[in-house]
Amino acid sequence: MKSKLTNRYTGLLDFQSRVVMSAMTRGFADANHCATDDMASYYEKRAKYGVGLILTEGIIIDSSADGYNDVPHLHTKEQMKSWKNVCEKVHNYNGKIYAQLWHCGRISHPDYCCGLPPISSTDKAAAGINRQNNKPYGLPKRLRISDMKDVYSLFLRSAKLALEAGFDGIELHMGHGYLVDQFFDLRVNDRDDEYGESVENRCRFALELLRYLIEYIDPKLIMIRISPSRFMGEIYEWHNLDGMLTFFLHQVQEMGIEQLDISCAQANYFDTSGKIVRKIRAQWKGLLISGASLSHEEALKEINDGWVDMVTWGRNLIANPDFVNKLASDEELIQFANEMRSSLN
Numbered sequence: 001m002k003s004k005l006t007n008r009y010t011g012l013l014d015f016q017s018r019v020v021m022s023a024m025t026r027g028f029a030d031a032n033h034c035a036t037d038d039m040a041s042y043y044e045k046r047a048k049y050g051v052g053l054i055l056t057e058g059i060i061i062d063s064s065a066d067g068y069n070d071v072p073h074l075h076t077k078e079q080m081k082s083w084k085n086v087c088e089k090v091h092n093y094n095g096k097i098y099a100q101l102w103h104c105g106r107i108s109h110p111d112y113c114c115g116l117p118p119i120s121s122t123d124k125a126a127a128g129i130n131r132q133n134n135k136p137y138g139l140p141k142r143l144r145i146s147d148m149k150d151v152y153s154l155f156l157r158s159a160k161l162a163l164e165a166g167f168d169g170i171e172l173h174m175g176h177g178y179l180v181d182q183f184f185d186l187r188v189n190d191r192d193d194e195y196g197e198s199v200e201n202r203c204r205f206a207l208e209l210l211r212y213l214i215e216y217i218d219p220k221l222i223m224i225r226i227s228p229s230r231f232m233g234e235i236y237e238w239h240n241l242d243g244m245l246t247f248f249l250h251q252v253q254e255m256g257i258e259q260l261d262i263s264c265a266q267a268n269y270f271d272t273s274g275k276i277v278r279k280i281r282a283q284w285k286g287l288l289i290s291g292a293s294l295s296h297e298e299a300l301k302e303i304n305d306g307w308v309d310m311v312t313w314g315r316n317l318i319a320n321p322d323f324v325n326k327l328a329s330d331e332e333l334i335q336f337a338n339e340m341r342s343s344l345n
Contacts, residue, residue, distance in 0.1 A: 014096065015052035015053055015096060015310070016050055016051075016052050016094055016095070017050050017051065017052040017324050018052055018303055018309070018310045018311060019050070019051050019052050019053075019310070019311065019313060019323065019324050019327070020051070020052060020053045020054075020055065020289050020291075020310045020311060020312040020313070021046050021051050021053070021054040021055060021312075021313065021314075021317045022055055022263070022291075022292055022312040022313060022314040022317075023055040023056060023057055023058055023100040023171065023173070023225070024057055024314050024315075024318065025057050025058055025068060025071060026039075026057050026071075026344070027068060027069055027070040027071055028042075028070065028344055029070050029071055029072040029073070030082075032076075032078060032079070033060070033071070033072050033073035033079060034072065034073075034078060034079050034081075034082035035072050035079075035082040035083050035085065035086050036082070037085070038344045039072075039086060039344065040085045040086045040089045041089070041344070042344045042345070043056070043086055043089065043090050043095075043097065044086075044089035044090060044092070044093065045321035045322075045345075046090075046095070046317060046321055046323075047089070047090040047091075047092075047093040047094070047095025047097070048093045048095075048321075049321055049322040049323065049324050049325050050324035050325065051095060051317070051323070051324055052095075052096065052310060053095075053096045053097070053098065053289075053310065054090060054095060054096065054097040054098070055097075055098050055100050055171050055223075055261070055312075056072075056086075056097065056098065056099050056100050057071065057072065057100065058071065058100050058101075058102035058173055059071075059072050059073065059074045059083075059099050059100060059101055059102055059158070059162075060072065060073045060074070060075075060102055060103070060104070061073075061074065061075060061101050061102065061103055061154045061155055061157070061158035062075050062103075062154040062157075062158070063075070063113070063114050064113050064114060064116060064118075064119075064154075065102070065103035065104055065105075065113075065154065065179070066104060066108065066112040066113060067104030067105075067107050067108030067109070067112050067113075067118065067130075067132065068104070068112065068132050069132050069133075074099065074101070074158045074161050074162060074165075075154070075157060075158055075161070077161075079161070080161040080162075080164055080165045081165070083099070083162070083165040083166070083167070084165045084166055086165075087165055087166030087167055087168075088166065091166070096168045096169075097167055097168055098167055098168060098169040098170055098171045098223060099158075099159075099162035099165070099167045099169075099170050099171070100170075100171040100172075100173055100225070101155060101158050101159060101162070101170055101171065101172055101173060102173045102178065103151070103154070103155070103173075103178060103179040103180070104118065104178050104179065105118060105119060105120045105121075105140070105178050105179030105180075105181075105182045106118050106119070106120035106122070106124075106125065106126050106137060106138070106140035106179075106182060106188075107126055107130075107137065107177055107178055108130070108137070108138055108140075109130050109132070109133055109135055109136075109137060109138040110138050111133050111135070111138075112132070112133075113138070116141075117138055117139055117140055117141045118138050118140045118141070119140055119141050119142075119143045119147075119151070119179070120140035120141070120142065120143065120179065120182050120188070121142070121143065121182045121183045121188060121189040121190075121191060121195065121196070121205070122140065122142055122182065122188055122189060122190050122191070123139070123140060123141065123142040124139075124140070124188075124190065125137045125138060125139045125140060126177075142191075145193065145194075145195070148205065148208065149212070151179075151209075152208065152209050152212040152213070153212075155172070155209060155212075155213060156212060156213055156216060156217075159213060159216075159217055160216070160217070163217070163221065168221075169220075169221040169222065169223060169259070170217075170221060170222055170223070171222075171223040171224070171225050171261060172209070172210075172213075172222065172223070172224050172225065173225050174206055174224055174225055174226050175225050175226045175227030175230075175263050176227050176230070176263065177232075180205060180206050180209070181226075181227065183195060183202055183203075183204070183205040183206065184202050184203070184206070184226075184228075184238055184244070185202075185238070185239075186202065186238075186239035187236075187239075189202055199240055199243045199244050199247050200247060202244070203244065203247060203248045203251065206248070207248070207251050207252075210222070210224075210252065210255055210257065211255065214255055214256065214257075219255050219256035219257045219258070220256065220257075220258055220259075222257050222259065223259035223260065223261055223287075224252065224257065224259070224260055224261065225261040225263050226248075226260070226261070226262065226263070227262070227263045227264060227272075227273075228241060228244065228245060228262075228276050229241070229264065229271075229272040229273065229275055229276050230263075230264050230267050230272050230273075231264070231266070231267030231268070231271070231272060235267075235271060235272065241279075242279065245276070245279060245280055246283065249280060249283060249284055250283070253284070253285065253286070257286070258285075258286030258287055259286055259287040259289075260280075260284060260286065260287065260288050260289070261289050261290065261312070262276050262277055262280075262288070262289070262290040263290070263292070263312075264290075264292060264293070266292075266293075267293070268293060269290070269291060269292060269293045269294055269298075273290045273291070273292070274290070274302075274307075276290075277290050277302075277307050277308060278307065281306070281307055287309050287310070288307075288308050288309050289308060289309060289310045289311065289312055290302075290308050290311070290312060291308065291311035291312040291313060292312050292313065292314050294311060294313075296327050296330075299311040315336035316333060316336065318336060318345075319333065319334045319335060319336040319337070320333050320334050321345065
């Protein structure tokens, strides 16, 4: 998928298409939470057929950060080496691949956190049943200010291992109700210290994390995923949305970070992410990606109208490894079916 317009972001010249494979949890890691040969083949096929950028499934930064069955981790040398194979296969077809680094926060249970309570901005459990173990979500431990640097260090360790494995960059998962988003979200973040209540305070955890990382990592290798507007039974948006966006994105760009992923988590794009894209496009000068639920025609229009630089797709890329070719030839797509979740192809 090509655009006739001049690129706003010069780094686009490095990608073989404007198609991005969105990060999607699959749960096919081995018993040591390493990437497998089947996973390498899965990503290789998407690169072979022209996907411009692959965002991996969420990769857990530490055993204490987990919350899902059979997902990959990246905090040991063994795990790092398993991802080398993935990166090499993608690079053989001139693909680009970023590691999405993930901390679940309170969307977890002690079953996944080495028997310890999960951590969060709050000490209140998430509502409902965790579908991973069919138990109520675990009661989290409110993260103490004195312990925050330890969490930042876990992200840094994982980021360094990702780059050692050969990833072209990292994506920090700051959306969808996971740890960082638990600080953004005023419904969850009930703190009355310098990490709660105000716009500046609710952004503080994320910004401190980023500043910690860029002391050691080139900010141009970092992408941020946020979901300021998403569907959770109804449309949910950050409190003081415009103020949050303006403050947070200004601070991020001042650090030299140039890549942003606006995600909506299985919601209508134009009701959620598309609305955010239109709020921020004028103030965001770097790479801006979004999409997930768009048709080919809608995606082309979003690019050609200058709203986004690349378009993310999820389920279509699970069902169609050759998705880019099919877009180019207007070939009919295989429709995603739920049983595809349990297989690699």
